[in-house]
């Protein structure tokens with residue numbers, strides 16, 4: 120689709136090319152004179168330059184440029200500067216603007232112009248402009264849907280007569296990048312001004328917010344972005360409001376489609392607020408539907424980022440962590456855990472475990488010094504923040520496995536965890552790959568996998584994904600063990616050496632922190 124050109128512009132191209140040719144000739148001549156070339160060379164070069172310029176001019180002048188725009192209307196009103204005629208070339212792309220009607224006066228206005236869309240790129244239509252005519256049809260008093268029909272009927276070009284907004288508000292847009300903490304589908308949102316102009320996203324997606332001028336509807340692009348055109352998404356405040364309403368009004372029903380809304384991308388701006396389904400299962404999604412992020416690359420002299428592995432029981436988190444440590448124990452290391460059990464003969468405090476009394480352990484729990492802790496056969500076990508930091512301060516890469524409830528404790532400024540989710544492959548692939556593997560459960564140590572184990576693993580994975588997907592920096596499907604080890608090593612090195620999106624609060628204070 121080509122850019123919409125106002126009719127004056129094509130003519131302008133021809134005029135400016137002639138002007139350019141003239142100017143270039145004079146510039147060339149004066150330059151050559153300045154360099155005191157011999158009169159013979161000077162006249163030769165002049166000849167070449169003139170020939171080339173004239174030939175370029177002739178080529179441009181002989182060409183027919185498509186499409187041919189309609190002539191400008193002759194009956195333009197006297198107060199001409201008050202109105203503007205805008206001709207856009209129609210193609211399959213939507214116009215990239217929404218309209219609204221003043222319910223008292225019946226006047227039609229441009230409600231918003233979508234960033235990077237056709238109207239925006241023309242630079243000729245702006246939010247607040249009043250539309251008087253579309254293709255010669257006066258639109259005052261029409262319903263927005265009727266206006267859409269008028270513009271939909273036109274072929275080739277579409278002409279708007281508008282009264283430009285007198286004082287366009289100046290918005291100093293600051294670039295904002297966020298990680299979506301919830302799913303959103305404009306097609307399931309009856310409140311969106313125009314579903315076709317909306318942009319869907321999933322938890323964990325990185326969004327570039329290109330326009331926050333509207334308090335309710337922001338414009339954003341999903342990264343990495345292949346499109347120039349932004350889409351509408353609910354603002355933080357709007358999502359929070361909907362989440363609160365939904366929280367009070369409805370029992371949790373996953374993925375309920377309440378109502379679908381059809382509308383062309385040129386539609387009424389305001390719509391009634393209807394309670395929506397958003398994933399509310401995660402506490403932090405309720406706190407903030409978007410997490411502000413920044414691009415962060417670890418400085419080679421900084422401590423490494425913590426690597427946190429997470430997955431359903433039996434998927435192979437320990438196996439992968441063990442193999443990674445074996446690859447190079449000088450680089451990869453786990454933190455030394457704490458326990459209240461008595462040391463065995465060969466064990467040394469600070470090597471296998473830190474052996475501490477229950478009183479000391481409970482004191483550490485009280486002061487939030489554990490990333491995770493639990494009780495097993497009457498003894499307490501736990502991984503402390505200090506143990507992880509000690510590995511990192513020694514210049515090594517600390518690799519730990521965590522339960523989902525430790526996510527908040529590791530996603531901090533001091534540990535800067537890179538979270539890797541280990542996902543089971545399909546049931547068929549589990550049956551094939553785990554034929555010679557053994558599982559340890561609450562009741563058995565090392566017994567062969569059964570089909571029920573695989574089903575439980577799949578079910579646990581579904582729950583983890585539906586609640587925590589937004590926190591995963593990388594996902595490994597643990598199918599063939601060897602491939603997973605290679606993928607893990609690659610991801611771990613990328614986390615340390617390549618730029619990553621991290622919460623902005625890790626780098627600088629934010630309004631949320």
Ligand SMILES: Nc1ncnc2c1ncn2[C@@H]1O[C@H](COP(=O)(O)OP(=O)(O)OP(=O)(O)O)[C@@H](O)[C@H]1O
Pocket residue numbers: 430431432433434435436437438439552553556557558559597598599600601603
């Ligand atoms: N890709 C794989 N192919 C075959 N066997 C695997 C694979 N990954 C792990 N295993 C095996 O599956 C078994 C369970 O793995 P592991 O103990 O690492 O699970 P886990 O995720 O740490 O579970 P838990 O948290 O319950 O300890 C082990 O015998 C391990 O060798």
